[in-house]
Amino acid sequence: MNKAYDRISWPFLTAVLRTMGFSDKWVTWISQCVQTVSYSVLLNGSPTTKFKPNRGLRQGDPLSPYLFLMCANILSCALLKQENLHNLKGIKIGRSTQPLTHLLFADDSFLFLKNDTKSITAIQSTLAWYCSISGQSLNLDKSELYCSPNMSTHQKSILAQELGVKLVQHPSKYLGVNFKLRGNRIADFQDLIDKISSKLQGWKAKLLSQAGRLTLINSVLTSIPIYTFSVFKIPETVCKRLDSLINAFWWGHDPGRKKLHMTNWDTITKPKAQGGLGIKKFGPMNKALITKQYWRIKNNPNLLLSKTLKAKYCPNEELRSHKPNQKASWIWRNIMGQNNTNLCQAAWRVGRGYNIPISHPDWFKIKPNAPQSLQNQLTTVADLIDHRTATWKTHLIYQLYENQDVDQILSITLPVVENNAAPDKLVWPHSLNGEYQVRKAYEILTQQDTASRLHPSSNNQTTIWKLLWKTKLPHKILTFTWKLLHHALPTKAELNSRGMHCAMNCIMCNTAIETQEHLFLHCDLSRAVWFGADIPILHLTQAAVTVDSWVKDLLKQSNTLESTNPILQKTLTLLWCIWFHRNQILFAGKQPNPMEIILTFNSLLNRFLQNFANNAGTNAEVRNTAQAPTLSPDPSWQAIILTAGGKTHHRTRLGLAYMGKFRDGQVMFVGCKTINVQDINMARLLAIREAIIKAAELGLQSLIILTEGRDIGTNVGK
Template sequence: MQSYLSTNFTADEVHNAIKDMKGLAAPGPDGLPALFYHNYWDIVGKDVTEAVLNVLNKEENPDRYNNTHICLIPKIKNPITPSDYRPISLCNVIFKIITKTIANRLKPILPNIISHNQSAFVQDRLITDNTLVAFEIFNYFKHTNRKKGFVGIKTDMAKAYDRVEWNFLRATLEAMGFPQHLTNTILQCVTTVQFSILINGNPSTPFRPQRGLRQGDPLSPFLFIICADVLSGLITQAKNKQLIHGVKVANGAPEITHLLFADDSLFFCRATKQEATNVRNIILDYQRASGQLVNMQKSEIIFSKMVPNEVKVEVNHILPMTRVDHFSKYLGMPTDIGRSKQQIFNYIKDRVWKKLKGWKEKNLSYAGRGTLLKAVIQAIPTYIMSCFLLPKGLCKQIESMTSNFWWGSNTDKKKLHWINWKKMCKNKTQGGYGFRNTCMFNEALLAKQGWRIATQPDSLVAKVYKAKYFPKCQFMEAKNGNMLSYTWRSILHARWILQKGCFWTIGNGESVNIWKDSWLPKQNGFKVWSTQQGYTRYNLVKDLINPATNQWNQNLIHQIFLPFEANQILQLPLVEPNSKDELVWSGTKDGLYTVKSGYHAAMEWNHLRHNQVSSNAIATDLTWQNLWKLKIPPKHATLIWRILNHSLPVRSSLSSKGIQCNPTCPRCNTSLETIDHVFMQCEWAKVVWFGSPMTIHFNTTDRHQSFSEWLSTMLKTKNQECMAPIAALTYHIWRARNLLVFQDKNVPVMCVVQQAISSSIEYQTLGHPHRLPMCAAATQPRGNNTNWTPPPRNSLKLNVDAHPCGDGRWGLGMVLRTEEGKCVGAKTVVVSGLSDILDGEALGLNVAIDFAQSLGNTQVIIELDSTSIVDAVKQRNFNHFYSGRIARRGRAFLDNNPNVSINWVRRTGNQAADFLAKWALTEPNKTWVNSTPLCIIDIIHKDISLCNFVH
C-alpha cells in the first residue's frame, strides 16, 4: 500500500478525475461547472493538469482554489434552527479535481483497509449488504429462546461530518500507514477551506472553520469512513478480548458486534450490565477522540425475545436511549415484517400517489409523461424492492396508477387505455414502450442479491446466509425451511432467474457437479442430458480432467456422454487449470449479472413461457428498432409508435368503443375518421404531403396499403434524413386535427408544412448534447493500417482469425510470415461448443500462443482483428467467460515472454487468416510448415505487392 500511495500522481489520473464529474453539477464560487472543462479541455487541460499536479506531487498549498460556498438545504418543512438545514459545500471544480484524483487513488485500497462491517463508499459493497445482515439479526432477535439474550443499539450521530477533528484525522491516516506527503496534502485540502454561506443567493462574509469535513467534496466520504474505522477497530478489539460478545445467527456464522454505514451505526452485545457498560465506554472514548457526538434522543435500543424486563431496565439505564420493541426503520427500510405485507409496504403506494397528484399531465406530451414516469415514479420502489418481494397486489396498484397518469385518467375523469399494460411493458424494440413490469423488476433486483451471495462468498452477508441457510451446499441448491427471514424468502423467490441464466466456466473443476450444475454452454440450457447411471463415482468436473496433463480425459468423456455433448466438453478450453471455477451470467458481455440484463431475460422467458405471439403483424422488430434509433423529437416517435399500434383516438375507434360521437372526419364530413383517413386519404392531408419538400403523393384508389403499413415500410427502407421530415409531418397533421376538433382552429396547409420543417431542423441542430473533445482524446488511437504490414527485421508476424462454420462449429486460421511477407507456417483448426464469436477469437489467440511457444525465442507479433480480445489482454480488463480466461492466459504469457506481443489489425489487413479460417472445414486441423496453403497464395502475393507499393 505504501509504495502504491507514494507513487507520483500522473496527468492521466487528473484527466480521469475530470471525466468522472457530472458536467452540470452546481459550480463553486468561480462559477465554472465541470462542463466548461469537458468542452475546453484541449485549451485549459495543460494548465489545469500542471496546477493540480503541483498540489498533489509538490505539496503546493491549495488555498487559492479552496473557497467554498455553503448552500443550506432544509431537512424539514418549516426550518427554524441551523440544525434544521443540511449544509452542502459548493467547491470550485479545480479543487474538486484535486480531491477527486486523490479519491480515485484511494478507492481500490479501501476494501483492504476498511472493516467488512462498513459498507458505505467501499468498492463492491452495497448499502443492502448491511440491510440484509441486520434483518437476519432482527429475525434472530424475534425468534431466539435464549434467556441470556442480546441488545441492539441504533445510534444517530449529530452533524457527523461537521464534527470530525482534524488532529484525529491526521492521527488516523498516519496510523493506517498513509505516506507523510499524502497525509499532508489531504490535511491541506481539508484545513485551508474558506466558507461563505449563500443567503438568498448571495455569499456571506468568508470565514474559516476549525474542524469538520465538507459534504460536496469528493474526498470527504472516504475520509469519514477512514475515521469511522477507528470505532470499528475499538469494537473488534473489545470482542477479541471477550469484553463484548456479538450475535451469531447460526452455528458457524460470523459473530456480529456492529454494522456501519457511514454515520448510521448498529451495535450488538449481550444484554448484561457489564457489556452495556463496555459498549458505552467505547462510544464515549471514540466521541472524545474524534469529535463525534451521539444524539441520545434519536438513538434507540431493542432487546431479543426472552430478555427479562429487569435486565432491560438495567441496560437501558446504562445506555439512556429510547427503548422500542423494534426499530421502525433501518437505512430507510422497515424492520418488522409481519403477515400483512400489503400493510407494511403500503407507504410506497402513498409516495407514488403523492408524486402523481402534484403533476399536471395536461402540460406534458405522452413522451414527456413517459420519461417522467420512468425516471421518477418507477424508481420510487427500487430501493425497497432490492431486499423485499412486494405483494403482487401492491405492484399492480402502482402500475395502475402509472398507467392512469400516462393515459390522462384521474379521480375526476376516466380515459381509455388504448394499449394494455402488458404490451406497454415490452421492450421498445419489441413494440412496447419500455415501462417496467414491477413484479418482474422486483425479482431482477432480488436476483442481484442472490448473484452477490453466489459469487462473493467471502462477503459478510454471504457468510451469514451460508451458515444459516445452506451450510452444506451452494446457494443454487439452498432449500426452503422454517424460521426464514422475509428477505431470504424474497431472494429465494427470485433465484430462478439465476438458475436459468447462469453457468459455470471450468477452472480446476472442483466446485462443479457434472450432473446437477449448469456448465455446458449450448442452445437449450446448460446442464448435461446424459445420465449418471453406471458412473456414480464420477461426480465433479475435476473427475473428467487428467491431473497429469491438465487436459480432458477423452476416452472417459466419450464413454460417459452423448456424442454431441462429449464433443462440446472436449472443446472447452482448460487454460487455467489451477484457478477456481467461476459462475457467469449469460446475459451480458462480461459475464457479470446486472439488474437490467436480468430483467430483460426474465421478461423474455416469461413471454416464451406463456407462448405470447405478437398480434401486430405489420410492424416487425426491425421496424421498432429503426423507429427508436431515429434522431427525432420523442413526441414524434411516440406518435408513430401509437399509429403502428392502432392506438390513436380517431372518431371511428372511439365510436367502436361505445363513446357517443360523430364518427365522420371533422374536415371533410364525408368519410369515417380512421387513422388511414386522417393521414393519407383525406384531401387536406394529401395536399400537406404533396406540398412538403418530399412531394409525397398518395393514390386515392390504392386502398391495399394502410398508413401503418406505409410507415412500417418507410422505417425499414428509408434513412434518417428521409424519416425525420416524415415523422414531423405526421405529428403536425395530427396536431392540426386536434386543434380543429378541440379549439375549432383550421390551420392552413402551408403552416403545417412549415411547422413540420422548422421543428425537424430545430431538433437536428439543437437537440443533441455537445460531443466532448476530451472523449476522443481519452480513446486509444487505433492503427491506420488498412493492409497487411510486414514485421520488423528479424521478427515474425502471426495473423489469427475465427469464422463461424454453422452447426455450432468454428474455423480458426493462422498464418505466420517473415519481414519479406513469405509464409513460413500456417494452421487450420475446427472447434465446436463455443457460444459466440468472442470465444472463437479468444480460442484463436490460445492456439496462436501455443504456436508462438513452439517457435522458441523468436520475436513474434500476434495480430487479431478483434478489438475486444486485444483490449482485454492489453488493458487487463477480462470478462468472466472462457474468452476472459484465455485473455488472462494471453496476458500472463506476454508478461513472461517479452519477445511476443499482440496487436489489433483491421480486417482488411487480416485477410489471409480470415480466408484460412473459412477454409478450415475443407481442410480441418492441418498444419503447413515452410509452405503456403494453395487457397491463400493469391492473398499472400497481394499483401506483398501492397507492401512493396507502400515502401
C-alpha cells in the same frame, strides 16, 4: 453521530491513514485535498467573506465517503477488541453463527448487546473514547433502543435510561425500508404505493407530453423501490398496483377520471427494440433483484451476510440443493424460494479442474448406466482433462455422460498454459463475464431474450423499432410514431371499434370516416399539406398503402444510409403536425388551415435540425477536449494479428479466423476452424487465443491484436 462528516478531526484522519499503511506522500496529498477548502455563507442573498474550517469532510466530495469509512473502521476495531476481551456480548441469530456486536453503514450504526452491566459499560466507554479522538459527537436525540420482547417493560426502561436514548416499540425505517415488518405484507409495503402516488400528484400529467412522462417513469419512478425490491419479496398485489399507477400516469389519467388505454400493458413493457417503450414491470424486476442476493451469498462465502445466513439455515448443505422450511425467516425463504431454475442456474468456468468435484450439483449429472468402476476412479473434473494437450478425454466423457451433456462439456474451452490457468470458478452462464446481471435476469424472466429465437420473423420488426428510436427527432414525435405503428392513435374509427360511439366523419374534411389512412393520406386537407411540403404521396393513395407500412418502408430505407434519412425526418414531423392540427380543430375550435400546418412543419423541422446540429457540435467539442487515450503500442512490436469470429454454415457451430503479419506486411501464419460454441464473443476470444498460441510458437512476444466486437477488450482478462 451528530453532523458526522462535518466533525471529523483532521489530525485523527491523518493518523488513521498512516496507521493503515499509506505513504507520507499519499497522506500529504489527501490532507491537501481535505484541508484546502473554504466556505462562504449567503446572508440576505449576498455571500459573506470566505472562511476556512479546521475540521470536517466536504459533503459531495467523491473522496469523503471513503475517508469516512476508514475513520469509522477505528470504531469497528474498538468494538471487536471489547468483544475479544469478553467485555461486550453481541447477539447470535443461530447456534453456530458468529455473534454480532455492530453493523455500520456510513454515519449510521447498529449496536447489539446483552442486557448486562459489562456490555453496557463497554459500549459507553468505547463510544466515548472514539468521539474524543475523532471529534465525533453522539446524537442521542436521534438514537433509538429496540429490545427483545422477552424483556420486561421495567428492564427496557432501565436500559434506556442507562444508555440515554429513546425506547421504541417499532424501530424507524432504515434506508427507506421498514426495520420491522408487521406481518400484513400488503400493509408493510403500502409506503411504496404512497411514495409513488405522491410523486405522481406533484407532476401535472396533463402538462407533460407522453414522451416527457416516459422519461420520468424510466428515470425516476422505477428507481424509487429499487432498494426495497433488493431486500424483500414484494406481494404481487403491491407490484400490480404499482404497475397500474405507472400505466395510468403514462396515459394521462386525471384525478378521478380514467382515460382510454389504446395499447395493452404487455406491449408497453416490452423493450424498445421489440416494439415496446422499455418500461419495466415491477414483479419481474423484484424477482431479478432478489435473486441477486442469492448469487451474492453463493459467490461470496466470506461475506458476513453469507457466513451468518448459511451457518443458520444450511451449515452442511449446498445452497443450490437447499430447500428452506416453513420455520425459516420470511426473507430467507424469499431469497431461496424464487423457483426459477434459469436465474439460479450456475456453470463452472474450468481452470485446471481440481476444485470441481464430479458429483458437484452444478456440474453435469452422470448417466445412470455409467460404469461404477470408472466413477470410483474419477473424483474431480481434472481427471477428465489431458493436461499435456489441454484437451478433454473424450473417451471418458462419452462413457460418463448423456450425448447432450457431452456436447456441452466438449464446448468448454480449456486453458492452454496450465500454470497460468484461471482458478475454477462458479459463474452465471447468461452473461459474458460470468457475473450476475439484473438487466439480463429481467429479460430472462420476461422471456425477452428468447423472443427472436421463438419468432425468427420478428428480427425484421426489431430492426424497424431500433431504427425508429435512433431517428434524430424529438421524442414526442418518435412516441407519436410508435403509437401510429401500433394503431394506438384515438381516431374516430378506432374509438368506435372500441365501443366508444361518436360521429365518425373526418373533422378536417367531413367527407369520409376518420381512419388513420384517411386522416394522413386521403383527406383533402392532408393531401394539400403533403403537396405544399413537397413530399409526394400520390403513388401511396393509388396503391392503397397503409400509413404504418409506408413508415416502416421509410425506416427500412434509412437503414441503408450512413446518416438519418431526411425524407423520414420530414415525413414523421409532418405526420405529427397533421395530428396536432386535427386535435386543435377538435378540442380548441380552430378552423382547418393547411397553410398553418405547413408553416408549423417548416418551423419545427428547422428548429429540430438546428438543435441536433448544435448538440452534435457541442458533443464533438467535448470529445476533442476529453478524448480517450490513443493506442500507444510498444515501438518494438514484432507482429500484428487480425482475428474474427462469426457464423458458419453449421447451425450449432461458429467459426474463427486469424492472420499474423510481420512489420513489413509479410504473412507469417493464417488459420481458421469451426468450434462448438454458440456465443459469437466467445468465438472471437478463442480466435485471439489461437493466434497468440501460434505467435508464441514462433517466439514472438510483442504483438498488436486487432479484433472486432465492442465487449471483447473488456473481457479479455476475465
